[in-house]
Amino acid sequence: MKIYNTLSKSKEDFVPIEPGKVTIYACGPTVYNYFHLGNARPFVTFDTLRRYLEYRGYEVRFCQNFTDIDDKIIQKANQEGVSIDVISERYINEYYVDADQLGILRPTYQPRATETIEEIVSMISDLLDKGFAYDLEDGLYFDVSKYDEYGRLSHFRLEDLLAGAGERVSAEDGLGKRNHGDFVLWKKKKDNEPAWPAPWGEGRPGWHIECSAMIKKHLGDTIDIHGGGQDLIFPHHENEIAQSTCSSGKPLARYWMHNAFVNVDNEKMSKSSGNFFMIRDIVQKYSYRVIRFFILSGHYRMPINFSDELLAAATNSLNRIIESVRNLEFVGSHRSDSRFEDVDSESEALEKAVTEAKEAFINAMDDDLNTADAITAIFMLVRAANSAASQNGKASAISLKNALNMIIELCGVLGINLTIDAEDEGVPAEIMLLVEQRAEAKRAKNFAGADAIRDQISALGFVVKDTPSGPQVTKQ
Ligand SMILES: [Zn+2]
Incomplete structure (x- = not known):
């Protein structure tokens, strides 16, 4: 398999650290609300990567976190007059309502930041001991000037970042920071904020350190693949690399995969322009399965555009597959092979289409997870099977069954469940x-x-x- 690695800006052969095994970490949601279409894209993308690697026989350990301590969570808890646990617990449950129905498998590990405090404190202590971190009045900070490789992932130059990279550097608090790009590891306690004990004063972790500590805890110092949306490349993933590498002395991840944005009617999705869609709202009109199919109908590194027209098109495409499956089930179980003379040659042609579709699907997925071409391969088979199952078709019942099973299998790798138990499409x-x-x-x-x-x-x-x-x- 080839994977486009953001580090090298090129497609590379995927070679796992340990043969037959893969470790993947993907940054998960901050749980203060339902998740929107832009959040759903990485969840679906990296779930599909995991499913595909498992399909190819790898043993995958997949970790995706819940950020359950954050300014927005604290703000919401204060508004409602409840503790942060009430908010995070609620939205973790709501996350599962959407994620399960989107066909997103539960990760092997789903750590929460508040359950990882010990490891976070230990990593920060390590960074302090090694001289990469310093203590200010409001918190502990990472000194980016101490890490030569800072900027390697985002391909920004350290000099530019140190000189003040303008808009690219997020404004954390940190009066008295040594460099403009220095980022917070630990926020010291303010009034009305939850806090955990630490040797340098109670407080709460910064966002970046949480991922570094969780990766180390669950998957080890160096993992195979780290994923996330492209908006996380800088500063979040750059900071994860700095923290982990400076603390362990080893690289954090060998392959960095980033998905592109979701646009709405050709504009960037944003709260301010009012084109901001929660999955919970979209499913009023389109099914979860259609949303997943829509997300996978484009290559993950290309922006996708969300519009009613395109969602309607995705609905039609998916329905064509579903109808074909239903038709194959029906015809396959009613066709009697003895009626036809050409049954062998037509069955052979269909068997060939089954093999070719699987090959084309694997080639597409091996090419940097090209789900768009993988879906095209499924449609090749759908067309061949439809014609074999038509009134004039003479393929045998068993070859129709094989085509049916392959369509179900390949859609299953994409997390599109076609087994006809879905109440919305089944016949009561x-x-x-x-x-x-x-x-x-x-x-x-x-x-x-x-x-x-x-x-x-x-x-x-x-x-x-x-x-x-x-x-x-x-x-x-
Ligand atoms: Zn992260």
């Missing part, structure tokens, strides 16, 4: 009963009765179609 038992009664009426040549039942089925939102293999039901 009461409808199946009506379909049966209608068939009964037709057999008894009671056509008026059969038509009446068809109208009843239609009134309940389903369409029944007579095919050579028997009646077929779909949602209207």
